[in-house]
Amino acid sequence: MTPVVNRDFEQWLTQINQVCGNFAGNPLADDFVGELETSYAKGLKLSTVTTRGATLFRTSQEIKGGDDAWFYTVFQLSGQAMMEQDARQVVIGAGDISLIDASRPCSLYWEQDSRQISLLLPRTLLEQHFPHQKIGCAERLPSNLPMVQLSHSLLQESMNNTAMSESESEAALQAMVCLLRPVLHQRESTPxxxxxxxxxxxxxxxxxxxxxxxxxxxxxxxxxxxxxxxxxxxxxxxxxxxxxxxxxxxxxxxxxxxxxxxxxxxxxxxxxxxxxxxxxxxxxxxxxxxxxxxxxxxxxx
CATH class of the missing domain: 1.10.10.60 (Homeodomain-like)
Incomplete structure (x- = not known):
């Protein structure tokens, strides 16, 4: 028996691969929903993903053929998403943030309605702030932390500012990492x-x-x-x-x-x-x- 192909999903997956990098995936249900909005505010590369009933994953095969010089910084706007990387599995909700390393295998699941923004953070920028440290990925940075709330606000302000210059967008990226740095350090210092x-x-x-x-x-x-x-x-x-x-x-x-x-x-x-x-x-x-x-x-x- 030949599996039924969800044409809507295949079209959405093609868009994901064009904008976000190489992923494989499958619809999880017949009521799959998938939308992708892209925004390039100078140095800020953003994708707004609205979906339900889908899974995406990156294996060594997808990583080998793509650009891995990034971290996906996921800002959850509404609903829930589940992510896995490095034997960690995390569920994030509205207002939470999490990081995924594009250079290592990962999986993302959306069983329910979800809307999130994925911001590409250059690896070199994060490594400047975390020298000789492994950056914790697939960990929940909860919405009740002040630095997480400020990061969400900075992202929204940057997205809505169409007059932002190249140097200002680079400064916004630097500020984003500076805001998240104490939260990530706190996660690294787990007893x-x-x-x-x-x-x-x-x-x-x-x-x-x-x-x-x-x-x-x-x-x-x-x-x-x-x-x-x-x-x-x-x-x-x-x-x-x-x-x-x-x-x-x-x-x-x-x-x-x-x-x-x-x-x-x-x-x-x-x-x-x-x-x-x-x-x-x-x-x-x-x-x-x-x-x-x-x-x-x-x-x-």
Missing amino acids: PRRERQFQKVVTLIDDNIREETLRPEWIAGETGMSVRSLYRMFADKGLVVAQYIRNRRLDFCAEAIRHAGEDEKLAGIGFNWGFTDQSHFSTAFKQRFGLTPGEYRRKSR
């Missing part, structure tokens, strides 16, 4: 003990990803913390424990499908990674990757 505890938890999840007993209560008991503390730890990173576990299982399933033999049953692959119900497995897989397991196998081949 080591707390971060080690989180890494211990996600390692425990991966080590027991096939087990039916892998639930928040079991994880809390194994790590000596309360269930409430476990939820709070994941919430601080914009994550939900159960959703993280499900997504990790689906990621392992996708990898297994890519390397499976022709005669290996898809239901068996799902079962091996903790999905005991075939219908639930197929539905969850399509929600995450925009394709059923069978469509995913055909596409990967």
